[in-house]
Amino acid sequence: MPMKTSDIQSFLAAVAPFSELGAARLAELASQLETLHFEADQEIGRFGSSEPQDLFIVVDGAVVLQAEDGTILEHRGEGELFGHGICFGAGPRRYSVIASERIELLRLEREQLAELGRQEPMLASFLSAGPGARLRAADQRTVTRLGQLTLRPPITVTSGASIADSARLMAEHQVSCVPVVDGHRLVGILTDRDLRNRVLGAGVDPARPVTEVMTPRPITVTPEDRVEDALVEMMRTGIHHLPIQDEDGTLVGVISSGDLLRLQSPHPLRLVRDIQRAESTAAVAELARKGPGLLAGMCRQGSEVTEVGRVAGLITDACTRRLLSLAQNELGQAPMAWTWLAFGSQARLEQGLISDQDNGLLLAEPPDEKAGEYFKRLAEMVCDGLNDCGYVYCPGEVMAKGKWRMSFHDWRRTFSGWINEPEPKSVMQSSIFFDMRGVAGDIELAGRLHGEVLAMAKDSKIFRRFLAAESMGNRPPLGLFRQFVQERDGKKTQGLNLKKRGVIPIVDLARVRALEGAISVVHTEERLRAAAARDIMNERDADDLIHALRFIGNVRLRHQVALYEKGEKPNHLVDPDSLSGLHRRYLRSAFGIVQTAQEALTNRYQI
The missing domain is CATH 1.20.120 (Four Helix Bundle (Hemerythrin (Met), subunit A))
Known part of the structure; x- marks a missing residue:
């Protein structure tokens, strides 16, 4: 007995991809479907040719999809489809469908399917595309680009202007920075921080040229860059202003951290700023524990996993750097150059709402007893602080407070041992270390080690x-x-x-x-x-x-x-x-x- 149209509509409302259609379209589709029945072991048809074919939906029972040589490819049951092009492993192929048991199907004829696809591109993409294209079609999230924002025209000074003239211009227009240009070419930027630190704090004569105290060759973005990219760049570098240049290098505006704070809700920049100013390890931990709620809020606001992962990693970086700074305030200046290394998801900037810590300490030289004790204490203070922040101790003990605190020579020798004399257990333990990033200290030292490790692995x-x-x-x-x-x-x-x-x-x-x-x-x-x-x-x-x-x-x-x-x-x-x-x-x-x-x-x- 054929299904009632109302029953078909209710059934389709729970079947992908028809579940994404509106009620009116679903009702129209339900009226076009034909009910069919097949007995066990009966062949329903052969599919996968380049010619358009009917689409079938399993209502009750199950079917077997077989290759031309009889190999079973898949079983499909209630709510699943066949008749369209299906990718099995490497790509689409011809297949036949046989009823595994007595089965009830709905059939949509090819002409009606083609018309529905023209009216509903999402459905056409789902049925005709391979798995990668299907996911690309699903990844159509709204992106806000810097060029879409309403930004005031940039207030600029020439490279020949004085510090005093530049400061007066900033006060007159109530801006916190002025780009410095030479003709149409951006050569630098002067910010209120530059005025505080490089002029007032250093006792520089305001009559001197602005080029002596500006930040030269500033990091820039383009109108096509996403707002999220600008946010991450500010968090990564600790800067508060990004000049915006179009494709021919023309300065079209400046985006500030204040602009992004007004746009972003919740505010990861504000949390990172507060962490950077925290006066104790307890204060860092209290702020860090706001991180999961902030990341959850970003997700609710529509942010996707790539952006959330970057922000999560940069919050961890901010906690790490502040804990290092507080530890050094207590321990004094380090006896040699060093780099704090992040491994795993923190290094990749792919953390989520939960994460343990994976880190190490790279020392420029083999430490003597006194230096060894200094860095041991530094590592303990930071790893313990991160644990208090919610980044729990690594279950595999990949931490600077353990054995992963070595000189450049010893790190290189360790990697060389893994690479040149590989065996399954050591390879399993070593993989996380190839996701390496310097977080604080001498970043060039980390880059040099990473470069040598990559060369060894390539060979x-x-x-x-x-x-x-x-x-x-x-x-x-x-x-x-x-x-x-x-x-x-x-x-x-x-x-x-x-x-x-x-x-x-x-x-x-x-x-x-x-x-x-x-x-x-x-x-x-x-x-x-x-x-x-x-x-x-x-x-x-x-x-x-x-x-x-x-x-x-x-x-x-x-x-x-x-x-x-x-x-x-x-x-x-x-x-x-x-x-x-x-x-x-x-x-x-x-x-x-x-x-x-x-x-x-x-x-x-x-x-």
């Missing part, structure tokens, strides 16, 4: 093969016929571990690809783009992985925010039944992309 294919093999330990949670496989605690399912089974596999893939080309960036998306730019991997494959990472990361982030707002501890375990049908399908697409990339890496290194 050792054996090590990279071990690292690639180790990365295969975390597989996407897709089982036989691409069904979700949840973590279990005894007989109880716990959900999909989106960190272990989703994020980490992509991070590991990007790390191996980056080491192939001695690519110095450590942010996962930047690594993938750089690998594609150097022809280490296909550009489309890299972009697919980026969008898979974003989708998985955003699902995990929203899950953590929901737990945080209920007063529960955030975790990485997501119940797939808590997601919409559309999001489950997108998540399966994202995991499929990761599986394909892992297969490619396996073939490349013959694992």
